[in-house]
Amino acid sequence: MAIPRQLPNAITVARIPLAVVFFVLLVLGGTYGLGNPTMRWTAGVLFIVAISTDWVDGYLARRYDIVSDFGKLWDPIADKLLTGAGFLGLAILAEVNWWIVVIILVREWGITIHRLMISREHVVAAAWMGKLKTAVQGVALGWALLPLHTFIGIPAWTLVTAVLMVVVLVLTVASGIDYIVAQVRGARSGS
Template identity: 70%
Template sequence: MAIPRQLPNAITVARIPLAVLSLILLLLGGMLGDSNLALRWTAAIIFVVGMSTDWVDGYLARRHDIVSDFGKLWDPIADKFLTGAGFIGLAILGEVWWWMVVIILIREWGITVHRLMIANEHVVAAAWMGKIKTVVQAIALSWALLPFWLLIGVQAFSVVSLVLMSLAVLLTIASGIDYVVAQVRGARAAR
């Protein structure tokens, strides 16, 4: 069965408004506190659904042989909108340290700006380490957004959150270094 050629790209772009909606609900829920966890749950579920679409759009594009330069460029950008909104929202609520968020955002948007600057020359698809980094960020954010502290207690929840966020920061730094090294090697080989 054939699918519309633009469906994977439409799914990719849909992550951007999902990021905004998730952030708004997270912050509204945070302002209301534990008295209204429905907003927190909703924000978390929207985030999880949004991150799940990252797999769906890629699968559809590869399965139906409709991979596009638009998708290669915008898929990681949409991911960064969604994860960035999650990190910023949690930092605003005081649930993640700002220094972690700043490191992640500098790496994410620095590489995104570079990709956009060289898009006329060639499109840089996400490398394997960048994909692993995105998965770990998604897991860390999903854990932190879902109010699991109600089930396991605040202390256990905080320890798991710290471990997952620390791993996300380390992989973000490592994948950023990997990207820069690959770009430098590619530039040297092109000369």
């Protein structure tokens, strides 16, 4: 079965407006227990659907051998917009500490800016550690965004969320260091 060559890229691009809609729903839905539960559930489900498309577009591109430089560049950007909106929204709602969000966003956007700066020379595809980081961010954010406290109680939900955010923070910093080390090695071997 043939698929349109641009389908993976179209899926990637679709995550960008989904990030905006998700963010608005999250903030309007409000914090757990105090906001609009329907909007909060909708925001959480929309995030999970949107972040799941990251796997779908990558699978399609590899399966049908239609990997493109556009996809290699814009797929991580779309992921960062979506996850960044999640982290930012949770910080605005005071459900995740700002210092954690700031460290994560500085790492995410610092590397994204670097990727954009060197994109004329070559496109840097995400490394395995970056892919693992994105997957764990998706799971942690999915957990934190869904108002699951209604089923397990606020103390348990808060504890699990805090542990997941620390794991995300460690992986985000470690994958950032891995990216920098790989770029320095590549620069040395290229000169």
